[in-house]
Each structure stands twice: as C-alpha cells, then as structure tokens.
Amino acid sequence: MTTDKRRTPAKAAKTATGTARSVTKTSSAKTAAKTVAKPSAKAAPVAAVKERKQVDIPVDAQGKPDLLSVRAQIDGIDHEIQSLIAERALWAHQVGKAKGKLAAAVDYYRPEREAQVLRRVVDRNEGPLSDEVLVRLFREIMSACLAQQEPLKIGFLGPEGTFSQQAVYKHFGHSAKALPLATVEEVFDEVAAGHADFGVVPVENSGTGTIQSTLDLFLTSPLMICGEVELRVHQYLLSRTGHIEDIERVYSHALSLAQCKAWLRQNLPKVEKHAMVSNAEGARRARNSDDAAAIAGENAAHAYGLKVVAGPIEDRDDNTTRFLVIGRSSFPPSGNDRTSLLVFIRDQPGALYRILEPLARRMISMNRIESRPAHGKLWQYAFFIDVAGHAEEAPLKDALAEIDEFAGEVRVLGSYPVAVP
Numbered sequence: 069m070t071t072d073k074r075r076t077p078a079k080a081a082k083t084a085t086g087t088a089r090s091v092t093k094t095s096s097a098k099t100a101a102k103t104v105a106k107p108s109a110k111a112a113p114v115a116a117v118k119e120r121k122q123v124d125i126p127v128d129a130q131g132k133p134d135l136l137s138v139r140a141q142i143d144g145i146d147h148e149i150q151s152l153i154a155e156r157a158l159w160a161h162q163v164g165k166a167k168g169k170l171a172a173a174v175d176y177y178r179p180e181r182e183a184q185v186l187r188r189v190v191d192r193n194e195g196p197l198s199d200e201v202l203v204r205l206f207r208e209i210m211s212a213c214l215a216q217q218e219p220l221k222i223g224f225l226g227p228e229g230t231f232s233q234q235a236v237y238k239h240f241g242h243s244a245k246a247l248p249l250a251t252v253e254e255v256f257d258e259v260a261a262g263h264a265d266f267g268v269v270p271v272e273n274s275g276t277g278t279i280q281s282t283l284d285l286f287l288t289s290p291l292m293i294c295g296e297v298e299l300r301v302h303q304y305l306l307s308r309t310g311h312i313e314d315i316e317r318v319y320s321h322a323l324s325l326a327q328c329k330a331w332l333r334q335n336l337p338k339v340e341k342h343a344m345v346s347n348a349e350g351a352r353r354a355r356n357s358d359d360a361a362a363i364a365g366e367n368a369a370h371a372y373g374l375k376v377v378a379g380p381i382e383d384r385d386d387n388t389t390r391f392l393v394i395g396r397s398s399f400p401p402s403g404n405d406r407t408s409l410l411v412f413i414r415d416q417p418g419a420l421y422r423i424l425e426p427l428a429r430r431m432i433s434m435n436r437i438e439s440r441p442a443h444g445k446l447w448q449y450a451f452f453i454d455v456a457g458h459a460e461e462a463p464l465k466d467a468l469a470e471i472d473e474f475a476g477e478v479r480v481l482g483s484y485p486v487a488v489p
C-alpha cells in the first residue's frame with residue numbers, strides 16, 4: 069500500500085465547501101481513551117483544541133483510497149469522539165452539581181446557554197457538514213447530558229407523528245420525553261399544572277400566517293415564552309392504496325390543507341376536504357378506507373402504515389412553521405434574543421403611536437404586530453408585538469419602562485433566544 073500525497077480528505081472538504089481545511093490528527097485514539105478527565109475540584113480549564121496532524125490518504129494499487137485503512141482512520145476518530153462525549157457528559161454532570169440540589173429536571177435546563185453553545189458551533193463550522201446538521205448533533209449531545217439529571221417532559225399537539233413532535237425533538241433533542249396531548253389548549257394546561265416541564269405550540273406559518281387560536285391563549289394564560297423553533301415543513305399526500313385515482317376525501321389539519329391549496333386545486337379539484345384536529349388524526353382516518361387520503365409529514369406514512377401518493381406537495385418552497393416553547397419561568401439573556409409583548413392600549417388618539425415610538429427612537433426592530441380583540445372588553449384590542457432584544461437589557465428595558473406609562477397594560481410574554489437553525 070502507498071500513500072497519495074495529492075488526494076487527502078482535506079482537499080475533498082475544500083471541493084465540497086469551498087473552504088480550505090486540513091484533515092489532521094491529535095493523539096492516537098488509545099491515548100484519548102486513557103485521558104478522559106475525571107472532573108475534580110482542582111480541574112483546570114479545558115485547553116484549546118489541539119492542532120491535528122495532517123494525514124495522507126492511503127491508496128491502493130489503482131490509486132483509490134484504501135478502504136480498510138480509511139475505515140481504520142474513522143474507527144480511531146470515533147473512539148476519540150466517544151471519549152470526548154463521555155468526558156463532556158461528566159463535566160455537564162458537574163454543572164448540575166454546581167447548580168446545587170434543585171427541585172426538578174426543569175430547573176437544570178438553561179436555554180440561553182444552549183443557544184450560546186449552538187451559535188459557537190455555527191461560527192466554527194467550515195463544512196463539509198451544514199450548520200443545521202451540526203446543530204442537530206450538538207443538540208442531541210446536550211439533550212443527553214441534561215437527561216443525566218432526569219429527562220425533560222415536553223407537551224405537544226399529538227398524536228405521534230405531528231410536526232409539533234418534530235419541533236419538540238428539534239429543540240430539545242431525543243432524550244426529552246415528548247408527551248402527546250389532544251389540543252393546544254391542553255398543552256397550555258398541562259404545562260401550567262406542572263405535568264409537563266415545557267410545551268411546544270405552533271404559532272405561525274411562512275405562507276398562511278399567524279395561528280390566531282394559539283396567540284389568543286396567551287391572553288388568559290400565565291405561561292411564559294421561553295424559546296422558538298423553526299421547522300421546514302414538507303407535506304405528503306398519503307393513502308392506504310397509494311393510488312391517486314382512488315381518492316375521494318382528504319383529511320388533514322386546516323393549516324396543512326391551506327399550505328397545499330393550489331396543489332389540491334390542480335390535482336384533486338373534486339375531492340372533499342375535511343379539517344382535522346391534527347395531521348396525524350387525518351392519517352389515522354385515512355388508514356380506515358381505500359377512498360380516503362391524508363396530508364401529513366412523511367413520518368406519518370410509516371407511523372400509520374400509509375403509502376406516499378405524492379409529495380412534497382406544499383405550495384411554497386420555503387414552507388416553514390414557527391413554534392413557541394412555553395414554560396413557567398423566564399430565563400436570562402443569551403446575547404441574541406427576541407421579546408414577545410402583549411400590550412393593551414388605552415382608547416385615545418395616538419395610543420398605538422406612543423407605544424411604538426419609544427421602540428423606533430431606540431432603533432429596536434419590531435418584526436411582528438398583531439391586534440386581537442381583548443377578552444372581556446368590547447371593541448378593545450390587545451397587540452401582540454415581537455421585538456429584538458431581552459426585556460432585562462438596555463435598550464429594550466428602557467423602552468418598556470416608557471411604554472408602561474402610556475399603555476393600559478404591558479405584559480412581557482417572554483424574552484428568549486432567537487431560533488438557531
């Protein structure tokens with residue numbers, strides 16, 4: 069076997085990403101395994117990442133990478149990764165101890181810290197894996213580290229297989245325990261009652277807009293917004309037979325039907341459309357008859373034994389749903405936060421202007437304003453406003469103090485880290 073100095077994974081990475089990198093090696097996997105730190109009171113801060121030595125790709129007689137040797141490299145790297153993950157888990161356990169004896173798993177969770185860790189992952193990324201893939205891997209690591217104390221319990225709009233469930237795992241990782249609930253109201257209730265640590269609820273879609281029914285629940289709920297999740301949503305037409313010509317009825321959540329409106333008009337203009345409480349409920353119905361179909365995520369096909377008739381069938385390429393994470397407490401700033409406000413204005417000239425002017429004067433950007441009828445006050449309105457920044461930090465803190473003087477009531481629904489991809 070020889071080595072080919074011209075062909076290294078470093079060059080492959082460069083081709084894939086346009087970024088110059090070198091494939092390097094620190095110490096042997098065996099050494100790494102031996103050096104797993106046992107955190108102690110005297111432990112020094114973790115040293116900077118060691119430079120890895122450049123390794124040439126071993127090639128066979130035909131000049132192709134030699135499979136066994138390349139796999140041996142991967143085995144060595146896996147060994148190192150595993151040792152480092154184990155070491156990280158030990159340190160995370162120490163963080164838990166540093167926080168002291170807390171009442172429950174939820175008290176160990178720190179969304180602002182997780183967002184900072186993930187932003188650093190994105191900043192460091194030079195490919196070849198995408199930011200999204202790396203963030204997903206690191207979220208899983210943090211999720212597993214946190215679950216050493218006890219897994220978080222997260223309520224979502226069930227049953228199994230909904231996009232809400234995907235949003236739960238995207239944000240909290242698979243070590244969290246996802247609790248399927250029948251309605252979004254029930255998600256609010258279970259979190260408020262302490263049966264779930266957090267809830268994940270859909271609040272807006274890039275194409276169909278705000279989900280008013282979710283927003284309205286904040287009018288009467290004491291819960292806080294602790295995070296946001298953005299999920300790319302791909303819709304599929306699913307049925308028992310897999311044949312489009314059999315379909316006479318389509319079941320899905322009203323929002324999913326709306327996201328595929330043009331596709332349905334063009335491809336199934338005559339079918340009946342039935343709005344369901346969730347996409348998964350639609351899939352459950354569709355599996356009971358040959359002339360029915362559901363619109364749902366691809367994973368619902370596996371979960372409910374259906375065949376994919378067509379997909380993705382959403383009308384917009386960028387179809388994305390934004391979910392909110394709801395909980396019982398607020399969290400400190402992460403460095404890149406958004407704040408959701410609920411403002412009840414007085415019925416007087418210029419009232420809305422007086423609310424917005426303190427924000428504009430401080431160059432605080434506002435990316436949403438929605439008015440909703442205020443409960444119990446005829447023809448009076450509440451404004452849901454999303455602004456950049458954290459309510460405990462300038463300049464938003466000062467703007468809120470000013471707004472408070474003019475508004476009938478200002479509630480900070482929550483300050484939370486801007487979604488990491």
Ligand SMILES: O=C(O)C(=O)C[C@]1(C(=O)O)C=C[C@@H](O)C=C1
Pocket residue numbers: 160163164176177178179181182185209210211213214
């Ligand atoms: O830094 C902390 O506070 C931790 O508990 C550690 C850690 C992590 O694994 O990095 C785990 C869970 C928290 O939600 C945030 C971060």
